[in-house]
Amino acid sequence: MKKSYTAFLASLLLVAGIAFAQSPANTYVFQTFGEPVTMDPARAYDTGSGGIIENVYETLFLYDGEAIDQFVPGLATGYSVSDDGLTWTFDLREGVKFHSGNTMSCKDVAWSFKYGAVTANAEGATAYLMGHYWLGTQVDGSDKDAYLAEVTWEMIDNIVECPEGPDGLVAVVNLVNPTPALVPILTYTAFSILDSEWAIENGQWDGTEATWQDWIGRDLTAEFLHNNVSGTGAYRLVEWGTDSVVAEAFPEYWGGAPAIQNVVYQYVDEQSTRILAIQQGDADRILLNERAALNQLRGAPGVTILEEGWYPASVTAVFFNFDIDTSNNEDVGSGQLDGNGIPSDFFADVNVRRAFAHLFDQEGFVDQIYEGAGQVLTMGMPPAFLGYNPDAPVRTLDLEAAEEYFRAAFDGELWEKGFQFTALYNSGNTIRQTALEIMADNLEFINPNFRMTVRGLPWADYLARTAEKKAPMFALGWAADYADPSNFINTFYDNDGYYSARTSVNVPEIQALIDQADTVLDPGERAFLYRDIGTLHYDQVPLLAVPVQEDFMVVRDNLEGVYYNTMLSTEFYWKDIAKR
Amino acid sequence: MFSFIVRRLLLLPVVFVGVTLAIVLLMQLLTPYQRAAAYVQSEQQIRQIPAIIEQFGLEDPWYMQYGRWLGQVFEGNLGYSRTSREPVLTTLQRRFPVTLELALIAIIPVLGVGITMGTAAALNRDRFFDQFTRVVSVIGWSLPTFVLGIWLLVIFYGWLGWFQPGRISTRFAVELAGASGFTSYTRMLTIDSLLNGRLDIFLDALKHMVLPVVTLAVVQSAQIMRVMRSSLLDALGQDYVRTARAKGLPDRVVTRKHARRNALIPVITLSGFVLIGLINGVVITETIFNYPGLGQWAAAAATNLDYASVLGFAIFTAMMVVFANLLVDVLYGIVDPRIRYE
Numbered sequence: 001m002k003k004s005y006t007a008f009l010a011s012l013l014l015v016a017g018i019a020f021a022q023s024p025a026n027t028y029v030f031q032t033f034g035e036p037v038t039m040d041p042a043r044a045y046d047t048g049s050g051g052i053i054e055n056v057y058e059t060l061f062l063y064d065g066e067a068i069d070q071f072v073p074g075l076a077t078g079y080s081v082s083d084d085g086l087t088w089t090f091d092l093r094e095g096v097k098f099h100s101g102n103t104m105s106c107k108d109v110a111w112s113f114k115y116g117a118v119t120a121n122a123e124g125a126t127a128y129l130m131g132h133y134w135l136g137t138q139v140d141g142s143d144k145d146a147y148l149a150e151v152t153w154e155m156i157d158n159i160v161e162c163p164e165g166p167d168g169l170v171a172v173v174n175l176v177n178p179t180p181a182l183v184p185i186l187t188y189t190a191f192s193i194l195d196s197e198w199a200i201e202n203g204q205w206d207g208t209e210a211t212w213q214d215w216i217g218r219d220l221t222a223e224f225l226h227n228n229v230s231g232t233g234a235y236r237l238v239e240w241g242t243d244s245v246v247a248e249a250f251p252e253y254w255g256g257a258p259a260i261q262n263v264v265y266q267y268v269d270e271q272s273t274r275i276l277a278i279q280q281g282d283a284d285r286i287l288l289n290e291r292a293a294l295n296q297l298r299g300a301p302g303v304t305i306l307e308e309g310w311y312p313a314s315v316t317a318v319f320f321n322f323d324i325d326t327s328n329n330e331d332v333g334s335g336q337l338d339g340n341g342i343p344s345d346f347f348a349d350v351n352v353r354r355a356f357a358h359l360f361d362q363e364g365f366v367d368q369i370y371e372g373a374g375q376v377l378t379m380g381m382p383p384a385f386l387g388y389n390p391d392a393p394v395r396t397l398d399l400e401a402a403e404e405y406f407r408a409a410f411d412g413e414l415w416e417k418g419f420q421f422t423a424l425y426n427s428g429n430t431i432r433q434t435a436l437e438i439m440a441d442n443l444e445f446i447n448p449n450f451r452m453t454v455r456g457l458p459w460a461d462y463l464a465r466t467a468e469k470k471a472p473m474f475a476l477g478w479a480a481d482y483a484d485p486s487n488f489i490n491t492f493y494d495n496d497g498y499y500s501a502r503t504s505v506n507v508p509e510i511q512a513l514i515d516q517a518d519t520v521l522d523p524g525e526r527a528f529l530y531r532d533i534g535t536l537h538y539d540q541v542p543l544l545a546v547p548v549q550e551d552f553m554v555v556r557d558n559l560e561g562v563y564y565n566t567m568l569s570t571e572f573y574w575k576d577i578a579k580r
Numbered sequence: 581m582f583s584f585i586v587r588r589l590l591l592l593p594v595v596f597v598g599v600t601l602a603i604v605l606l607m608q609l610l611t612p613y614q615r616a617a618a619y620v621q622s623e624q625q626i627r628q629i630p631a632i633i634e635q636f637g638l639e640d641p642w643y644m645q646y647g648r649w650l651g652q653v654f655e656g657n658l659g660y661s662r663t664s665r666e667p668v669l670t671t672l673q674r675r676f677p678v679t680l681e682l683a684l685i686a687i688i689p690v691l692g693v694g695i696t697m698g699t700a701a702a703l704n705r706d707r708f709f710d711q712f713t714r715v716v717s718v719i720g721w722s723l724p725t726f727v728l729g730i731w732l733l734v735i736f737y738g739w740l741g742w743f744q745p746g747r748i749s750t751r752f753a754v755e756l757a758g759a760s761g762f763t764s765y766t767r768m769l770t771i772d773s774l775l776n777g778r779l780d781i782f783l784d785a786l787k788h789m790v791l792p793v794v795t796l797a798v799v800q801s802a803q804i805m806r807v808m809r810s811s812l813l814d815a816l817g818q819d820y821v822r823t824a825r826a827k828g829l830p831d832r833v834v835t836r837k838h839a840r841r842n843a844l845i846p847v848i849t850l851s852g853f854v855l856i857g858l859i860n861g862v863v864i865t866e867t868i869f870n871y872p873g874l875g876q877w878a879a880a881a882a883t884n885l886d887y888a889s890v891l892g893f894a895i896f897t898a899m900m901v902v903f904a905n906l907l908v909d910v911l912y913g914i915v916d917p918r919i920r921y922e
Binding site for chain 2: 143226239264266461
């Protein structure tokens with residue numbers, strides 16, 4: 001008994017005694033959370049998938065380091081555009097190999113774009129981002145009949161032409177509606193170039209008219225491309241396992257061999273485990289759930305916290321509903337301007353919106369909620385985007401101004417009668433909650449007859465409530481798909497934009513500028529138009545932009561080449577980093 | 581015995597329908613919009629909700645949804661797991677061996693420590709060791725798993741750097757990813773590594789199991805310890821033990837051959853459920869130690885309202901419970917000759 005006990009202890013010590021190797025020098029280990037949903041670019045619309053896809057696949061153009069408005073040649077070396085902005089001719093890079101060994105040419109560009117347009121996956125981004133431009137409709141594939149009512153094979157076939165033949169190196173993209181944002185949009189992972197021969201060999205769409213209808217709205221998670229990758233990226237996918245992704249350098253990459261041989265993404269839900277891993281050197285980078293956790297890592301040997309004034313390409317805003325559905329709506333009280341509720345057009349009055357904007361303490365929010373690590377926004381767009389107007393004035397806490405605007409609203413009737421309503425946020429999102437509560441608290445000082453309550457709803461209920469236009473005021477956000485102002489301006493301010501279905505936003509002066517900006521190709525001219533929208537944002541307050549919090553990165557100090565490109569799901573291309 | 585086993589197995593469909601029906605009805609408490617919203621991860625995807633409702637027929641009456649799912653099950657399809665982005669059956673096949681491996685290794689210290697300490701406590705009734713084991717078992721049983729897990733992680737990983745979380749070190753993970761030289765026979769890394777002649781991987785896998793096994797053992801062995809103690813105390817007071825002593829048998833023989841054997845019967849019952857508990861209840865342990873087993877998957881699936889995965893996991897659990905019950909009953913007959921099944 002004694003002997004076996006000793007042997008057990010000895011073996012335990014032996015096991016424990018094997019020193020843990022830190023993350024190997026040729027391997028980059030990233031511990032994060034939020035696993036990829038798919039490897040198919042036509043289906044992916046999440047950062048988990050995007051972080052892998054943007055490194056194993058490539059698009060026609062790539063981001064240039066930190067710059068989000070600079071694009072460098074990727075699989076295209078250059079392009080020209082017709083005067084009407086409808087015909088874009090891309091020169092493709094010569095000698096690019098896919099991971100399968102096939103050579104990239106125009107047929108791959110054509111197949112990839114057409115595959116995205118045909119599958120039009122409702123959970124993907126192709127129909128939403130490009131449908132309007134290359135088919136004239138954003139209809140997705142979830143309703144096949146509706147799709148077929150608007151889309152024909154001729155329209156699909158027209159999307160890309162190969163004037164030099166399928167194996168040529170010129171691809172012509174035909175649009176039916178012009179957009180100045182085509183290059184930024186096509187740099188999004190949804191428009192990655194796939195290996196058509198390899199895909200067809202493995203049972204994917206054969207690219208012909210005979211079968212295209214079979215692929216409309218097909219469940220792509222059951223398809224080969226969901227799990228398998230043959231891209232042109234600097235890394236090839238080795239394994240997408242239960243809780244990790246492993247990739248290795250692609251020796252035939254056109255841009256030369258990257259410094260890091262292996263990349264391992266480990267999906268670790270428990271934050272404390274990730275923190276210990278970076279301290280131990282088992283991870284080269286970790287993702288934290290919240291900024292407060294940084295305090296556990298400050299001063300940790302071997303760990304570097306990068307805080308270099310980076311801001312994410314996302315905006316959180318408080319939205320005003322211009323046309324509230326007041327029927328059976330507990331959040332608007334009586335639904336009348338009688339002191340016990342609000343009418344449906346409550347926020348259509350610009351003075352009401354202006355007054356609410358003066359209830360929010362912008363600088364105070366940055367100082368107290370973000371502990372100084374934040375930035376006030378002058379409009380509903382990230383500061384790094386083209387046309388952001390840093391000089392536009394910002395309405396901030398000013399109770400006298402708020403009172404003045406409230407007195408002017410509804411020709412003075414509002415001030416006399418008072419109002420009450422409920423503003424909404426999704427439970428658990430403390431930033432959104434706090435923003436609304438600040439306004440509710442300050443409102444009490446204005447007029448005792450003004451009452452605003454704030455309530456949180458579970459995510460699903462919250463979405464339903466806003467979709468039904470029953471939420472009078474709510475806090476929600478948007479993260480950029482592509483680096484162009486239209487991705488925010490049209491989304492937030494356009495009366496036909498994404499948020500209009502929840503807010504019925506309608507400011508004619510802004511709408512005129514949006515319509516104009518959509519047709520102008522010159523970036524300088526567009527920038528002016530968007531800057532004007534920034535100025536009008538101050539005057540018309542269609543929404544209230546909440547300050548943005550500074551972003552950070554936690555890495556081991558031997559990791560080199562790290563930069564922050566807010567448009568990339570994983571902030572930098574793996575091929576650009578190295579380890580000392 | 582045979583007819584007993586058949587009768588028990590006939591219970592399976594009843595348990596299956598009961599469990600799945602309960603889950604389906606519970607899910608109906610959520611509106612179709614709420615269930616569809618679980619698929620949505622960002623503001624961008626909000627627009628897809630109506631399509632998701634349509635695609636999965638979430639507005640159909642519950643019996644239609646249940647019938648549809650049941651039809652799939654009879655075709656051998658448990659549905660698609662959004663959480664693991666593969667068929668539920670594939671996930672069960674892939675993850676079950678991982679958890680089973682952990683549970684089988686954990687059951688050794690759980691039973692070893694529990695039975696040994698429980699026996700010693702009973703034999704030293706009301707003495708120091710007995711009081712000590714009582715305190716230890718209360719602490720072990722009441723200590724939240726996540727607290728113990730984090731402590732162990734901070735001490736043995738954060739401070740001492742002895743044991744890592746995860747299932748295998750990165751260098752081996754990279755080596756094994758897509759490697760053709762390593763065959764996965766059982767999906768249990770310790771066994772597969774030995775079968776492949778890779779002692780280094782075997783030791784590495786074993787080392788990764790130390791902290792989760794200790795966490796599970798501390799909590800679960802407390803239960804065994806308590807039952808073993810009281811059961812042995814009960815047995816020691818029986819007439820047959822007194823008779824054995826009167827016959828002049830040495831204390832050691834009386835305890836081992838007579839009292840302990842009988843005292844083990846409730847422990848056997850319990851250990852069947854402890855094993856099931858280890859397999860199905862390692863949610864927190866697997867999450868803290870980033871161990872890619874069933875528990876980690878089930879926790880994520882429940883959080884995501886992943887209907888198919890939750891149902892698949894529930895069926896699997898129910899079947900495990902039925903089989904464990906059966907196994908325990910059969911073991912009864914072997915341990916206790918008085919029990920007959922006719």
